Amino acid sequence: MKTPNADQAPSGTEQLLPATRRALLHRLAVGQKEGRAPSVAAAVVREGETVWHGARTCVPGHGPNEQVQYRIGSITKTFTAVLVMRLRDEGLLELGDPLEKHLPGTGVGEVTIAELLSHTGGLAAETPGSWWERTPGSLRPTLGDVLGETPFRHPTGRLHHYSNPGYTLLGALVEKLRGACWEDVLRREVLDPLGLDRTSGRPQPPNAGGWAVHPWADVMMPEPAEDLGLMAPAGQLWSTTGDLARFAVFLMDGDDRVLSAQTLREMRTPAAPAETADVSAGYTYGLGMQIQDQEGRVLVGHSGSLPGFLATVTISVEERLGAVVLTNCTSGLAVGAVAADLVRIVAEAEPPIPEPWTPLKDVDPAVLELAGPWYWGTQASALRLTGDGTLELSPLAGRGRSARFRSRADGTWIGLNGYYAGEILRAVRRADGSVSHLDLGSFVFTREPYDREAPVPGGVDPKGWGPLPA
Structure with a gap:
């Protein structure tokens, strides 16, 4: 295993310059220290290959590398969206179809599949009842428990309002049309073809434990890791920087065994109006992918969080660059900012030769x-x-x-x-x-x-x- 606080260039790849590698490790180290993260692991991809891995940790015996799993939270939504787009490309549904056409009896059947994918269906952000991220999925055994008696917060199609229950519905849709459970379909249709054998619904050693770091003291305690049950399509997955780096390449280039490059372009295209509070930040949402303008650089991907973990996958399609950052703390480390900086460092230090x-x-x-x-x-x-x-x-x-x-x-x-x-x-x-x-x-x-x-x-x-x- 690589030493816990170092960087690494995957063998067989075009090497980054030493100064670039040091700048990447420095940014990661500053992020880990200022964010007070127990550990952080990162990767950078360029031109379809992983060109750098880095890690920092203060946890004894925990040396994160590209094979150590972290929980990735809502990055799971992008995987679910890929399954839905496969159904569309096979002609089994249309994005404009109301949910009722394929999954009757939910009580929110007028919402279209495109609206669920882009969080414009008007559904609530969270489930009713107990805090779902910190309680067992067995407390929500039916879709009715996930949606509650008043599932809508806004008129359908009018506003981008992030909805975890919406992606639970998309997972149920996949199960209905495939006749198999969501995770089995994901393994067969996405994870296995792309070689993501360290991505799973439940942790597989070696894996990081999730921690809560006290906001006003340098102490910490472990967070629970619950099975989300029906909410799994919204945030269940565990993965590694190695797997997510390969997934980032797929999101840029496509893979005809899973989704074409044309369909991935469609997913990366804004499909939802920016929320009023996010207009100045240049944030919008595609079909299962977040889109943000960072000082003229368009970054696409998805972030994720669950108690004890923060994660992000960020790609700049135009520059053929991407970054993955995973950490095991509930809050503190701005993983999105770190990932954006990793992309920027490589783009500025080593611009591609045309x-x-x-x-x-x-x-x-x-x-x-x-x-x-x-x-x-x-x-x-x-x-x-x-x-x-x-x-x-x-x-x-x-x-x-x-x-x-x-x-x-x-x-x-x-x-x-x-x-x-x-x-x-x-x-x-x-x-x-x-x-x-x-x-x-x-x-x-x-x-x-x-x-x-x-x-x-x-x-x-x-x-x-x-x-x-x-």
């Missing part, structure tokens, strides 16, 4: 003809044909609507992001085959500002351009 620019191998002359400047009214934009075969539309100066477009079989292009996501771009041609204008969701783009040769809605003043009338 691949060489290469030209397109084949290009359709009819598509090449579209490249260049276009005008939406008086706003100048440029349409560029990129090396991956997509079109990029962006303003030539100042701020404006930008988007990428992918070709379709009928010769049109569909927007992939921004204001024009899902909108259709079409080149309108004259009888002689020359391009008259571009039609983008009914907006007309012309080669000259308000080109007289193009059918601009509303027409063009016949007097044309000139000075301000006297």
Whole structure:
């Protein structure tokens, strides 16, 4: 076992620079000391590989490494969301389906599956009765016990309101459609294919014990570790930095044995409005994934907490970086901030060397003809044909609507992001085959500002351009 207070580079990976490794370990050590955490373990992934493990501990005989389990709390929700999206991709449900269609009799059947995934169903944040995280799941043997007599706190679909009972319903949905218990389905469909053999519903040695650290004194005591019963799909799992590093790579790249890259992009896309209190923090929620803007860096993943444990998985898809931080204290260590800093340290210290620019191998002359400047009214934009075969539309100066477009079989292009996501771009041609204008969701783009040769809605003043009338 690696010494308790050190860092480690997995064998067979591209090494980080010594200065970067020291900066990562320093950040972890500062976090452990200032957060007064009994132990903390972390990992960093880059370009699809784990490139660093680090750990700090003050617990005798406890040397955390990439194989030591910690409880990961609500990171479990992302695993549950993956199972639901598999059902969708197989055609067994639609995200817009009401829950009642597949899981009747819950009393909240009007909530859609997408609303449950994005915490916009209006359901209560917690269960009624005893504090569910510190009491046995046997106290809540039915979904009625989980939901209570008044399950709603807000109108459905109107507000992002985090709901643990909502993910219990999604777990029950998985069990109903698969005909097996949630954990068995998870093992068969996600954990085994991804090689996450140190992720489980119950702790498997070596595992960390959970601790409560006194807020006003440097003393601590053990926390209970309850089996959550029906609430398991919301927070039951135990895992390691090694397994969660592999899971982070999956969340970036996908794996066709589990979910495609396209479906993972959908999960990482905001699906819920930000809560009023979180607007300034740039926080929103996708389909089972948290999304936050950290000083211009978009970080996606999920955090988790249960008595005695804090955890987070954070990825920067654009930079191909991710971090995992696990600790065994109820509060104190800001695992999200530490993980964000681990990503930032690597991104700033070792920015990736870009691949060489290469030209397109084949290009359709009819598509090449579209490249260049276009005008939406008086706003100048440029349409560029990129090396991956997509079109990029962006303003030539100042701020404006930008988007990428992918070709379709009928010769049109569909927007992939921004204001024009899902909108259709079409080149309108004259009888002689020359391009008259571009039609983008009914907006007309012309080669000259308000080109007289193009059918601009509303027409063009016949007097044309000139000075301000006297």
